Amino acid sequence: MGQNTPPLLKLKIGYGCPACEKEFERGFQVKDHHRSVHGGTPGDDKIKQITATVEKQPLLEHIYDISTHAGKYASLASKNYNKGKKASARQNSIKKSALYDLKGDILSRLVDSALPDKAAIHKINGREYHYLEYDTWGFHCPTETWAGPSLSSDGQPKKIEDFEKSTEKKRTGNSLKSALTFFNDELGISANEFLEQKYVSYGTKSYFAGWKYLD
Ligand SMILES: [Zn+2]
Numbered sequence: 001m002g003q004n005t006p007p008l009l010k011l012k013i014g015y016g017c018p019a020c021e022k023e024f025e026r027g028f029q030v031k032d033h034h035r036s037v038h039g040g041t042p043g044d045d046k047i048k049q050i051t052a053t054v055e056k057q058p059l060l061e062h063i064y065d066i067s068t069h070a071g072k073y074a075s076l077a078s079k080n081y082n083k084g085k086k087a088s089a090r091q092n093s094i095k096k097s098a099l100y101d102l103k104g105d106i107l108s109r110l111v112d113s114a115l116p117d118k119a120a121i122h123k124i125n126g127r128e129y130h131y132l133e134y135d136t137w138g139f140h141c142p143t144e145t146w147a148g149p150s151l152s153s154d155g156q157p158k159k160i161e162d163f164e165k166s167t168e169k170k171r172t173g174n175s176l177k178s179a180l181t182f183f184n185d186e187l188g189i190s191a192n193e194f195l196e197q198k199y200v201s202y203g204t205k206s207y208f209a210g211w212k213y214l215d
Contacts, residue, residue: 007056016048060137065179070099087202094209098194108148
């Protein structure tokens with residue numbers, strides 16, 4: 001192995017049925033499927049794990065990109081709403097939520113694969129967030145929607161009131177498309193899977209709320 005080999009991470013991206021070739025996103029879905037199709041519940045050790053190996057640095061950078069662009073959609077949504085452009089505001093808001101949910105999903109898989117260098121609980125505007133630090137990257141994820149493994153640091157997570165968001169200001173200059181394409185191609189995870197609503201109606205027409213280049 002050369003000394004320039006970049007650090008890699010193995011992320012769990014799916015679960016396979018032990019009795020057939022079917023694959024699912026979550027372990028419990030394999031159990032449900034197995035019960036109804038093959039009969040009986042397979043043990044966790046029998047369920048096949050499907051993993052994807054990705055380079056650590058672009059993964060961290062692109063999770064960060066998702067955050068940045070979600071923030072942009074959030075401010076676009078309020079601008080459009082104030083201008084009376086309700087359909088555009090709705091689409092902005094759907095995209096914003098989809099990006100935050102995608103970020104939470106990828107972060108939970110990341111933590112499952114490699115624990116963060118630092119973890120804490122931050123309180124921002126009255127809401128609690130997991131703060132996860134990997135290398136030079138810091139991420140916030142609401143504790144109430146956290147689906148990953150339980151986290152603690154130094155025994156107990158620290159609580160920081162009114163945490164200044166400014167420490168998270170960092171610019172990668174990457175386009176949203178490069179980040180979403182990375183997750184789609186490397187992990188098979190499409191941001192479109194996280195849309196709370198696939199179409200937005202405008203007058204008598206309706207249009208796709210997500211990212212067309214991912215499908
Ligand atoms: Zn099966």
